[in-house]
Every structure is written in C-alpha cells, then in structure tokens.
Amino acid sequence: MTSVLSGDGDHARERRRTQRALRESLRELSIQLSLLNRQVSANLRFKDVDLACLDLVARHGPLSPGVLAKRSGLHPATLTGVLDRLERGGWVARERDPDDRRAVRLRALPERGREIYRLYAGMNSAMDEICASYDDDELRLLADFLARTTGAGREATDRLAAPDE
Structure with a gap:
C-alpha cells in the first residue's frame, strides 16, 4: 500500500x-x-502601444474607437493620439459606420501590412520549422492549449480592468 x-x-x-x-x-x-x-x-517608428492597437484593429476590425479603447485598456484621450498617428502613417482609416452615420469605425489598411510581415519573417520561419517537428494531433493539442491559455489571460485582464463590477 x-x-x-x-x-x-x-x-x-x-x-x-x-x-x-x-x-x-x-x-x-x-x-x-x-x-x-x-x-x-x-x-x-511606432510608440509602444501603436502596434498593439493596430493589431487589434487588423484582427477584430472594423472596430469603433470605444471598443478599441476597452480592448486595449487605453484611456480614450490616449487612444485618440494613437489613432491620429496610425491614420497619418497610412495604417488605419476612420470611416463612417454604415449603420449609424454619426459613429466612426476603424479599419486597418492592408497596403502597409507587408512591412509588418517582413519584420516578423524571421519569427514566422522559426515557427514553421518548430511546427514541422510535431504531428497533426500534437499541433491540435498545442493550438487548443494556447487558445485556452489566451482565453484565461483575457479573462484575468478583464477582471483586473474592471475590479468594481
């Protein structure tokens, strides 16, 4: 025993x-x-938060500035400066919401995306090599683990961002 x-x-x-x-x-x-x-x-030549905001718009957009502020955890005044820089640089466009002409939506401009992909090329190549060493079932397991871990991180972030709710 x-x-x-x-x-x-x-x-x-x-x-x-x-x-x-x-x-x-x-x-x-x-x-x-x-x-x-x-x-x-x-x-x-971005400031620290610019890339994160651009990525959020590219992945989840078009988004309203309010939704982007909530997802990024940025104060709306701070976000305005970020969006001004991204728009001036040709990275995002502010467009009228077709469902509410008073509202604005943010859309990432794909023409500039190649610059970002080029900068991540080394990491993307390394990831391809790493993934090649796993079989399909292992990759599905890893993808599930990372998706669930990301979800847990998102929930923890949301709890910290809204402690009084």
Missing part, C-alpha cells in the same frame, strides 16, 4: 514541477514576444 501512495505522491510532485515549468516557459515567451514587438515597433 505504501508504494502505491508513494508513487501517487511522486506523480503529483512531477506534475506540479511540469506545470511550474510550463508557466515559467509561458512567462519567458511573453517577455520574448514583448521584446520582439518592441523591435518591430521601433523599426516602424
């Missing part, structure tokens, strides 16, 4: 170690991606 319990304890400790290593790897990944994004931003 003791050996079974000891085995269970060893398994539990190993699982905790693996989970801790996974969390540490995700933290390191977060840092490395932040550094990569900072370099991309510097190459584009």
Whole structure:
C-alpha cells in the first residue's frame, strides 16, 4: 500500500514541477514576444502601444474607437493620439459606420501590412520549422492549449480592468 501512495505522491510532485515549468516557459515567451514587438515597433517608428492597437484593429476590425479603447485598456484621450498617428502613417482609416452615420469605425489598411510581415519573417520561419517537428494531433493539442491559455489571460485582464463590477 505504501508504494502505491508513494508513487501517487511522486506523480503529483512531477506534475506540479511540469506545470511550474510550463508557466515559467509561458512567462519567458511573453517577455520574448514583448521584446520582439518592441523591435518591430521601433523599426516602424511606432510608440509602444501603436502596434498593439493596430493589431487589434487588423484582427477584430472594423472596430469603433470605444471598443478599441476597452480592448486595449487605453484611456480614450490616449487612444485618440494613437489613432491620429496610425491614420497619418497610412495604417488605419476612420470611416463612417454604415449603420449609424454619426459613429466612426476603424479599419486597418492592408497596403502597409507587408512591412509588418517582413519584420516578423524571421519569427514566422522559426515557427514553421518548430511546427514541422510535431504531428497533426500534437499541433491540435498545442493550438487548443494556447487558445485556452489566451482565453484565461483575457479573462484575468478583464477582471483586473474592471475590479468594481
């Protein structure tokens, strides 16, 4: 009986170690991606938040400035400066909402996207090589894990952004 319990304890400790290593790897990944994004931003002559806002508009747009402010966690006045810079640079367009002519929607302009893709080419190539070493089932598992982890991060962010609600 003791050996079974000891085995269970060893398994539990190993699982905790693996989970801790996974969390540490995700933290390191977060840092490395932040550094990569900072370099991309510097190459584009963006301020720190410009790239994140552009990416949100490109991925989820067209968006209203209010929705973008909420998703980015930026104060509307700060966001106005970001949008002014992105619009002047030809990265986004402010357009009238066809359903409400008083409202504005933001749309990313695809013509400039090639510049960003070029800056991420090294990382994209490395990701292709890494993914090639996994079979289809493993890739689906990794994609599921990352999607669920992203969702957990989004929920944690939303809770911190609205603590009184």
